[in-house]
Amino acid sequence: MLKDALAAAVVAALLALPLLGFRLADSQQGLSLDYRFAWVGYAAAAVFIGRLGMAFAAAAFSRVFQRKRQTLLPLAGRPSRNRKIVGWLLVAAALLLPLAPFADRNLIDKATLLLIYVMLGWGLNIVVGLAGLLDLGYVAFYAVGAYSYALLSQTFGLSFWLCLPFAGALAACFGILLGFPVLRLRGDYLAIVTLGFGEIVRVVLLNWESLTNGPNGISGIQRPSFFGLPFLAAAPGRTTFHEFFGLPFSPGQRIIFLYYVILVLALATNLFTLRIRRLPIGRAWEALREDETACRSLGINPTRTKLSAFALGAMFAGFAGSFFATRQGFISPESFTFIESAIILAIVVLGGMGSQIGIVLAAILLVGLPEWFRDLQQYRMLAFGGAMVLIMLWRPRGLLASREPTIRLAADALEAAPQTAGEAAR
Amino acid sequence: MTAAAPPLLTVEHLTMRFGGLVAINDLSFTARQRQITAIIGPNGAGKTTVFNCLTGFYKPSVGRLTLTPPNNGGCFLLERMEGFRIAKDAGVARTFQNIRLFAGMSVLENLVVAQHNRLMRASAYSVAGLLGLNRYTRAERQAVELARYWLDRIELTGQADWAAGNLPYGSQRRLEIARAMCTEPCLLCLDEPAAGLNPRESAQLNELLLDIRGQHGIGLLLIEHDMSVVMQISDHVVVLDHGAPIAEGTPDMVSNDPAVIRAYLGAAEGEALPPDVAGGLPTAPPC
Numbered sequence: 174m175l176k177d178a179l180a181a182a183v184v185a186a187l188l189a190l191p192l193l194g195f196r197l198a199d200s201q202q203g204l205s206l207d208y209r210f211a212w213v214g215y216a217a218a219a220v221f222i223g224r225l226g227m228a229f230a231a232a233a234f235s236r237v238f239q240r241k242r243q244t245l246l247p248l249a250g251r252p253s254r255n256r257k258i259v260g261w262l263l264v265a266a267a268l269l270l271p272l273a274p275f276a277d278r279n280l281i282d283k284a285t286l287l288l289i290y291v292m293l294g295w296g297l298n299i300v301v302g303l304a305g306l307l308d309l310g311y312v313a314f315y316a317v318g319a320y321s322y323a324l325l326s327q328t329f330g331l332s333f334w335l336c337l338p339f340a341g342a343l344a345a346c347f348g349i350l351l352g353f354p355v356l357r358l359r360g361d362y363l364a365i366v367t368l369g370f371g372e373i374v375r376v377v378l379l380n381w382e383s384l385t386n387g388p389n390g391i392s393g394i395q396r397p398s399f400f401g402l403p404f405l406a407a408a409p410g411r412t413t414f415h416e417f418f419g420l421p422f423s424p425g426q427r428i429i430f431l432y433y434v435i436l437v438l439a440l441a442t443n444l445f446t447l448r449i450r451r452l453p454i455g456r457a458w459e460a461l462r463e464d465e466t467a468c469r470s471l472g473i474n475p476t477r478t479k480l481s482a483f484a485l486g487a488m489f490a491g492f493a494g495s496f497f498a499t500r501q502g503f504i505s506p507e508s509f510t511f512i513e514s515a516i517i518l519a520i521v522v523l524g525g526m527g528s529q530i531g532i533v534l535a536a537i538l539l540v541g542l543p544e545w546f547r548d549l550q551q552y553r554m555l556a557f558g559g560a561m562v563l564i565m566l567w568r569p570r571g572l573l574a575s576r577e578p579t580i581r582l583a584a585d586a587l588e589a590a591p592q593t594a595g596e597a598a599r
Numbered sequence: 600m601t602a603a604a605p606p607l608l609t610v611e612h613l614t615m616r617f618g619g620l621v622a623i624n625d626l627s628f629t630a631r632q633r634q635i636t637a638i639i640g641p642n643g644a645g646k647t648t649v650f651n652c653l654t655g656f657y658k659p660s661v662g663r664l665t666l667t668p669p670n671n672g673g674c675f676l677l678e679r680m681e682g683f684r685i686a687k688d689a690g691v692a693r694t695f696q697n698i699r700l701f702a703g704m705s706v707l708e709n710l711v712v713a714q715h716n717r718l719m720r721a722s723a724y725s726v727a728g729l730l731g732l733n734r735y736t737r738a739e740r741q742a743v744e745l746a747r748y749w750l751d752r753i754e755l756t757g758q759a760d761w762a763a764g765n766l767p768y769g770s771q772r773r774l775e776i777a778r779a780m781c782t783e784p785c786l787l788c789l790d791e792p793a794a795g796l797n798p799r800e801s802a803q804l805n806e807l808l809l810d811i812r813g814q815h816g817i818g819l820l821l822i823e824h825d826m827s828v829v830m831q832i833s834d835h836v837v838v839l840d841h842g843a844p845i846a847e848g849t850p851d852m853v854s855n856d857p858a859v860i861r862a863y864l865g866a867a868e869g870e871a872l873p874p875d876v877a878g879g880l881p882t883a884p885p886c
Binding site: 445448449451452453454456457459460463464466467468469470471472473474475576578579580581582 | 682692702722
């Protein structure tokens, strides 16, 4: 244990020597080299103590961890109720959030942003978590949704609710378009191609100036209305939301309305995923993730199954994209860079592949915390990176990695056939 | 079993080349309905390649593979079909030499996934399922019943909600057979089902395979090294060596065939001798 800690300290010292040990300083003769060997010593000492502490902690908790590893496997006749309760509590909290006394405009705005990422995470979960297709270009579908709403509403004056299905369908078509060339690819190769696809979409949006207005983006996108009642201080010739309900006008009303819209959209995504997971197509996705060869030998059409996963995942990104456009009122290719894809993928992986609640927790960690801790300024990203490393050390398979079977044998059938001790022990 | 049983699978002049390597050279044989046909041969004889051609994983270079399912009049030319269609439409199910279960999914899910196509139709390609319509819930209940039947048969009912990857090896082998049977095939291809089983387990396996043949009336095609399995249960044996058929007939005929004895003794590398063969030789060199 001591040896391991010492080795880590030496490595840290070697790394810190060029990084921390030397510093260029302004002096009278121009630039000169400053030496800060004490810092190197601090870094090495910190690593030594940390490593020792980790080793002690691992020894102390090894029993706990071992038990945990066993519970990862689905055991007979024990459906986990806890997760369901947590889920309902989260839904209730989300519903009541705008009514809370501490809920100011800023908080609701951030919660809305968070929910967009939750929805994107749930959408990508279909592709990555269930079907096991590593997609690094998911943001492309988000962009397609956003631009299709923006363009449809500006060109034809269609309302948000009318455009929403169009945007979803268009994004799904793009999903299939991406799906076709990558049908034969798996794992890393698939990731590379999808990464390229995401960039292609962004570059097209950037350069097709006649349609997308290029890097200047599209501004003045129509805001959503409450069943035809706009959220405006005054609208000539139309009744506004606050006039209709006899409320005083406040810009916060629109913020809260947008919050509920994305909440409903996200919950719809969740409900859809939970349901489809229990359908043959959902099971086929998971089977495809486990073993494609075996799938084919059982008569499952891998082409159709993969394409449906791509299309449905993309559809939800399209919905989220049009919501994004209507919320911002302005979109440009800047909003759809690779880092967005990476964050969404990180949310899915960190949450535990395929776990719906895990994705919410991961989104809070990855999107919520950096937003709330903006005060930390330049240390924010450091804390973000550190948190990710820590989580991956603590939970290498994601926050909630255990998987619930989609179907269980009726309880009476299980009781009728007690587990044979010999089988269970082996 | 009489030799007059109608043919189920007819393999004619099957040849498979990988570049310059001829893995199978002009193989012809017939597997009949309600019979267990075994393909045996030393390691590298091309047995698994035959399976891969049959189940659409490879496209044969030359040859015709005709499947004649018992209940409808038509026949399928397997060499022209896409892999998943062979399982879906023609009804050929297979297991794998290195077990390919869906390890992270539960035992029951493995059996329900196998009924994918029927459930897909019942759920109207997910629409009826999403709406929770009656016709889908009924179909799902039926699927679970069929799964339950096979769970009882392979004695895994108590472990139905376990992750398939956590089962002991012998149970995984049986589960893979049950999963293939859940597709309701007319021909079941088993690639070394007895590999890694202890004598008690392989005796159970024999029983299971004989039951499947007897009760479900389907044809079985078997690749096996374990001669206690092959000699006891098969009705018909085809022997391959270096991709070429060297003998064909009943287990007794084959085990006394000098060409077979030569193939096994000549090419043997860690290969178990068929007991009958070893006994029939004056001085069997150990291998």
